[in-house]
Amino acid sequence: xxxxxxxxxxxxxxxxxxxxxxxxxxxxxxxxxxxxxxxxxxxxxxxxxxxxxxxxxxxxxxxxxxxxxxxxxxxxxxxxxxxxxxxxxxxxxxxxxxxxxxxxxxxxxx
Amino acid sequence: xxxxxxxxxxxxxxxxxxxxxxxxxxxxxxxxxxxxxxxxxxxxxxxxxxxxxxxxxxxxxxxxxxxxxxxxxxxxxxxxxxxxxxxxx
Numbered sequence: 001x002x003x004x005x006x007x008x009x010x011x012x013x014x015x016x017x018x019x020x021x022x023x024x025x026x027x028x029x030x031x032x033x034x035x036x037x038x039x040x041x042x043x044x045x046x047x048x049x050x051x052x053x054x055x056x057x058x059x060x061x062x063x064x065x066x067x068x069x070x071x072x073x074x075x076x077x078x079x080x081x082x083x084x085x086x087x088x089x090x091x092x093x094x095x096x097x098x099x100x101x102x103x104x105x106x107x108x109x110x
Numbered sequence: 111x112x113x114x115x116x117x118x119x120x121x122x123x124x125x126x127x128x129x130x131x132x133x134x135x136x137x138x139x140x141x142x143x144x145x146x147x148x149x150x151x152x153x154x155x156x157x158x159x160x161x162x163x164x165x166x167x168x169x170x171x172x173x174x175x176x177x178x179x180x181x182x183x184x185x186x187x188x189x190x191x192x193x194x195x196x197x198x199x
Binding site: 032034069070071072082083084085086087088091092 | 168169172173176180183184189190191192193
């Protein structure tokens with residue numbers, strides 16, 4: 001079980017950043033191919049985002065899986081809402097849906 | 111079929127009655143990287159078509175697959191790529 005303080009910290013990260021990705025490594029030095037793909041997609045779209053490196057904190061690494069009942073990392077959140085993991089982000093990007101989501105939320109120029 | 115893949119196939123078949131199911135072991139592409147267990151059978155791609163996905167969004171579809179594989183995800187599966195379709199898509 002994840003303690004309340006960790007879940008609070010996750011909730012804070014998710015609500016205080018319009019776009020936040022929980023990933024292994026950092027956007028500059030991703031430590032996992034799936035995390036790398038999500039960072040590359042976000043970089044390509046040019047949206048500002050925060051990145052949380054779950055490898056820095058074992059509690060967050062496990063807690064984020066509980067938080068959204070999603071067993072894998074990376075995880076992308078936009079305006080507090082869980083959007084998906086690597087496959088979903090890739091599919092949404094290829095379909096233009098992710099770009100549209102950011103436009104609709106006013107996070108990139110329309 | 112290798113042990114973990116066979117268990118995945120059984121679990122997905124029971125939970126979702128797929129009309130098409132393909133499980134690919136991608137472990138060789140990740141051998142030796144941080145967190146990859148020895149012996150392979152850790153990284154998989156699941157391509158699955160099932161009636162259960164009709165009318166559901168991507169997150170809901172992935173949740174169904176993840177739920178069916180929850181025990182294996184906790185123990186054996188290190189990474190899972192999912193392509194989930196409803197019949198006719």
